[in-house]
Amino acid sequence: MTKSSLLGLVPLLALAGQVQAHEIATESDPAVHASFDIVDTRVTTEGDEVVFAVKVRGEAGDSKPDPRGEFAGSEVYAYVWPTSIDSGDIGFDAGQGIVAMAVTFHPDFDDAAYGGTNRHIWHPHWVVLVEDAACGGGLTVKDIPAGTTVKTPPTWPKVPILIDSPDYPLDFTTDTVEIRVPLAAVSTLAGASFDGVTAGLKVNANLHAPLLCVDNVFKTASGDLSLPGKVMPAD
Template sequence: MLGKFVAGALVAGVASLWLSSAHAHSIKAEPNDAVQASFDIIETTITTKGKTAVFSTRVRGEAGKDKPDATGKFEGSSVYAYVWPTSLDSGAIGFEKSQGIVALAVTFHPDFDDAANGGKNRHVWHPHWVVLAKDEACGAGLKVVDIPKGAKPKVPATWPGVPLLIDSPDYPTDFKGDRVDVEIPLSLIGGLVGASYDGVTAGLKINGNLHAPLLCVSDVFKVASGNLSLPGKVMPAK
């Protein structure tokens, strides 16, 4: 039931906000003791400062403190993530247009590497662009979009070579106290100024059978807006 709500609300929120404007400078949320403190979002923002966009999330506890346990194998392994779903089109991040819901995600996964050009990133928090779509096979009703075997889609230069619509850019990412920040040059992402957004903390899981859907959103820890309506709007920092 939760999975259907999450997927449906996110898709509906993106669709409606493509047609209307959000007005919130940031999204604030009440603390919730039922959520693990390091994932209990209390504020999410995407602001611009000069030629840079800053994606930021504050939590009730220490950001980045909790990480998934290593399993020693790729299949069935877990990913934790701080996520900013947006109203951006997938074409803005280097994929074909209209492929799904574009989100920036800062992730940690101890069992595999997915950095660009064969780099190593399994033991550090690091950013990705991902394209999400509904899939009832996933626990939360969403997946990272799969690339079918044999397909040769348009991909960005820092695509890590995995069969997913995922990008591995090397954006500066900083964890400090209750906050995680990612800085992105505005020149790299078309249409970001004025885009709508939300904040999510989530767990993802690699399919144990290594077939599509390969990477599922398996659990949603918290949604900043409470309903994935993307009420935030990318604006200059105050």
């Protein structure tokens, strides 16, 4: 897969309020692996749930990173929905970075809540992303510096980054990834905007900040991380 970066696109998040689309339709790209070639991205409300969904050209979840056999340098594949939601609305301190829902697979480590196991299955996370030129993709999951006390949600997996490991229902249906989040889990959702990204992340081989980099951006639904989608009730 061709390596690409989101660095320099993050300032476009300032345009997140100028949203017009209910969903994001994206032309397929044969240069992108079919299981990560986004063609439709949406975030909708259905009753008391908010549904994050992405459709790809191929079979969703078909491609997984090869096991490395150790934590340092290990890889993560992810379907990601960057949003305009504030980090304070998902249990962290406010204003910490880009809040994203992510569905991930990583065969070399566990990061489930309460010490659970999740290394061999696709599973959901909330993550807070910030710009970092040290990362190949231009972003990292925000580090928690040693000795720092920060606000974390109950299902934070006790790792030194802003990541949450809630147990939300997840479904892979041929070409679509879908995750259902209780509306009550997000303090403010009205007017929220979103985008879609497929990416590979990597644990720093030196195990120091940045710990978990966005290493390779496979595809961005909008093309420019401008968050053109708007959370609306399902049709």
